[in-house]
Structure formats: C-alpha cells, structure tokens
Amino acid sequence: MGTIIHRSKTRPVKVGNLTIGGSNEVIIQSMTTSKTHDVEATVKEIARLEEAGCQIVRVACPDERAANAIPEIKKRINIPLVVDIHFDYRLALKAIEGGADKIRINPGNIGKREKVEAVVKAAKEKGIPIRIGVNAGSLERHILNKYGYPTADGMVESALHHIKILEDLDFHDIIVSLKASDVNLAIEAYEKAAMAFDYPLHLGITESGTLFAGTVKSSAGLGAILSRGIGNTMRISLSADPVEEVKVARELLKAFGLISNAATLVSCPTCGRIEIDLISIANEVEEYIQKIKAPLKISVLGCAVNGPGEAREADIGIAGARGEGLLFKKGKTVRKVPEETMVEELKKEIDIMAEEYFKK
Numbered sequence: 001m002g003t004i005i006h007r008s009k010t011r012p013v014k015v016g017n018l019t020i021g022g023s024n025e026v027i028i029q030s031m032t033t034s035k036t037h038d039v040e041a042t043v044k045e046i047a048r049l050e051e052a053g054c055q056i057v058r059v060a061c062p063d064e065r066a067a068n069a070i071p072e073i074k075k076r077i078n079i080p081l082v083v084d085i086h087f088d089y090r091l092a093l094k095a096i097e098g099g100a101d102k103i104r105i106n107p108g109n110i111g112k113r114e115k116v117e118a119v120v121k122a123a124k125e126k127g128i129p130i131r132i133g134v135n136a137g138s139l140e141r142h143i144l145n146k147y148g149y150p151t152a153d154g155m156v157e158s159a160l161h162h163i164k165i166l167e168d169l170d171f172h173d174i175i176v177s178l179k180a181s182d183v184n185l186a187i188e189a190y191e192k193a194a195m196a197f198d199y200p201l202h203l204g205i206t207e208s209g210t211l212f213a214g215t216v217k218s219s220a221g222l223g224a225i226l227s228r229g230i231g232n233t234m235r236i237s238l239s240a241d242p243v244e245e246v247k248v249a250r251e252l253l254k255a256f257g258l259i260s261n262a263a264t265l266v267s268c269p270t271c272g273r274i275e276i277d278l279i280s281i282a283n284e285v286e287e288y289i290q291k292i293k294a295p296l297k298i299s300v301l302g303c304a305v306n307g308p309g310e311a312r313e314a315d316i317g318i319a320g321a322r323g324e325g326l327l328f329k330k331g332k333t334v335r336k337v338p339e340e341t342m343v344e345e346l347k348k349e350i351d352i353m354a355e356e357y358f359k360k
C-alpha cells in the first residue's frame with residue numbers, strides 16, 4: 001500500500017461513534033434515495049450501503065413525516081445518521097430530538113435569530129455537529145451580486161458567513177462542504193476553504209451525472225482535492241444506486257492509499273498474449289474482495305510473459321498460462337493451478353492472507 005499522504009490539519013468533529021477530521025481517515029458517506037418516511041425501505045437501503053462500506057448515511061428530511069421517521073430509522077441502523085434539512089428549523093429540532101447524529105442545514109437560511117439559536121442549543125445539548133452545505137448553484141443573493149456569478153471566493157465567503165453565525169453562538173462542531181458541479185470550481189473552492197478555516201471538509205462534486213460519467217467527473221475533481229491532502233469525508237453523487245457511490249468512493253480512496261480496510265485489485269489490460277479469460281476473472285475477483293477488510297494488493301495478469309515480476313508489489317495474484325495459472329505471492333511463484341479452479345484457489349489464498357493480516 002502507498003503511504004497515507006499528509007492531510008491538511010483540521011479540527012476533529014465527532015459524528016456518532018466516528019470522528020471526522022483531525023488525524024482520521026477520510027470517511028465515506030452516501031445518501032438514501034428512498035422516501036425517508038418509508039422506514040422499511042430506508043432501513044433496507046441503509047443496510048445495503050453499510051455492507052458496501054458506507055460509514056455515515058444521510059437522509060433527506062423534506063417534511064414532518066420524514067422527521068417523525070428518524071427515531072425508528074436510527075434505532076434500526078448501525079452507522080451514524082445525518083439528517084438533511086432545508087430552511088425549516090422545526091424539522092431540524094425534530095431530527096435532533098429524534099436522534100440524528102449530525103444535521104445538514106445552513107444557519108443563514110433558517111431565518112430569525114431565535115430559530116437559529118434554538119437549533120444550535122439543541123445540537124449543543126445532544127453534542128451533535130452541523131454541516132454547512134454551500135452549493136455553487138444556490139449562493140446567497142448578496143454574494144452573487146458581489147461576484148456576478150458563482151466563484152470559489154464567493155463560495156468560501158458564503159461558508160464563512162454561515163460559520164460566523166454558528167461561532168457567534170459559540171458553536172464549533174462544524175463541518176463544511178462547498179459543492180459545485182463544475183470540477184475546476186469545486187477544486188478551487190475546496191483549496192481556498194482549506195486555507196480559510198480549519199473545520200473539516202466534506203467533499204463532493206454535485207450533480208456529477210450517471211454511473212460512468214459521474215464516476216469519471218467525481219474522481220477527477222475529488223482526486224485533485226484529495227491529492228492536495230484536503231478532505232475529511234466525502235460523498236460521490238451519482239444518478240445511480242447509492243451503493244455504487246460507496247464503491248466509487250472506496251476505489252478512489254484506495255487509489256490514493258487513503259483507506260486501510262480495503263483490498264485493491266491490479267489487473268492487466270490484456271493483449272494478444274492473453275492465455276486466460278482475464279476480464280471475467282478480474283471482475284469476479286473484484287467482486288469478491290469487496291468484503292476483504294485487509295489492505296491486500298491482489299494482482300490478476302493475463303499471461304506469464306512478464307509473470308509475477310509485473311506485479312512485484314502485489315501481495316498475491318495469478319498470471320495466466322495455457323490451461324493453467326501461476327499463483328504467486330510477494331513476487332514469487334508458489335504453485336501452478338488449473339484454469340478451472342484458479343479463481344477458487346486465489347480466493348482461498350486471499351482469505352488466508354487476510355486472516356494472517358488480522359492476527360499480526
């Protein structure tokens with residue numbers, strides 16, 4: 001595994017049993033697509049997300065029915081629950097009362113000071129943080145008038161405006177996101193935000209698109225931000241099953257060596273030398289290692305031309321040969337395995353290695 005790169009310093013903020021920021025790993029979030037008042041569907045969706053590796057889940061709270069469902073949802077899930085509220089302070093109070101581990105609301109949009117105070121007081125009493133969600137598409141009128149159109153400076157100014165409201169009430173358990181669907185704008189905004197304040201940053205490229213295009217776009221934007229050591233939690237936004245968001249987030253963190261509880265697959269692009277059905281093998285192994293919580297590097301190569309040497313850094317892998325495969329560990333061939341049992345043998349060896357890892 002690569003070394004975990006330096007993260008820009010932020011204040012640690014507790015969300016349920018997790019801490020965002022400080023020296024902690026980047027935490028993966030996603031959001032449910034079910035109607036929040038439909039408790040059964042929401043809990044089921046959260047269970048799928050959790051299984052995929054989602055560490056914090058957010059639900060929309062557009063109305064009272066949704067707010068009323070929070071206690072029951074909270075009771076039946078294992079990961080911290082974030083409730084997303086727009087404007088309505090009564091929904092925020094209800095969500096907090098109902099057991100939300102964090103709320104996402106922009107204090108500047110709540111209205112009268114008494115309402116903001118009530119929300120902050122309730123959050124303080126329960127010891128839960130507030131995420132300020134700045135969105136390039138909905139900047140405050142006075143900021144848009146000043147800059148003419150959404151800019152990174154405008155987004156940071158908006159964040160500071162909301163932060164100040166909370167700080168004036170002596171509230172500091174703050175997490176901030178500055179989402180834009182324009183990748184360059186998002187990168188610039190997060191860079192400027194990381195310099196402007198030390199609250200943890202929730203990363204996201206909003207409305208990034210479908211599974212394929214959105215994955216590319218999110219990875220480009222968030223990859224650039226993560227590579228600068230910025231970001232404490234993230235959500236990939238896709239027009240797809242949110243489980244895919246979690247998978248993409250995990251892959252992205254793996255690419256930067258920023259996740260310690262996941263195995264990585266290296267597979268060759270295949271070429272005319274290929275000796276085995278590599279593409280289906282790679283897909284099967286990829287699916288299998290989703291559940292592996294040890295940071296193993298697994299390699300699957302189409303032929304043995306360059307053999308194990310091509311995957312010297314892998315912990316374990318196979319290289320195809322005619323009708324068989326070479327199983328190798330740490331760059332050394334261990335034994336030959338027939339093609340028919342190759343994947344099963346590899347899976348078994350992966351399990352053994354994962355077990356050994358946790359025994360250490």
Ligand code: SF4
Pocket residue numbers: 268269270271272273274275301302303304305306310
């Ligand atoms: Fe081609 Fe073999 Fe390299 Fe795969 S490992 S790309 S099949 S030479």
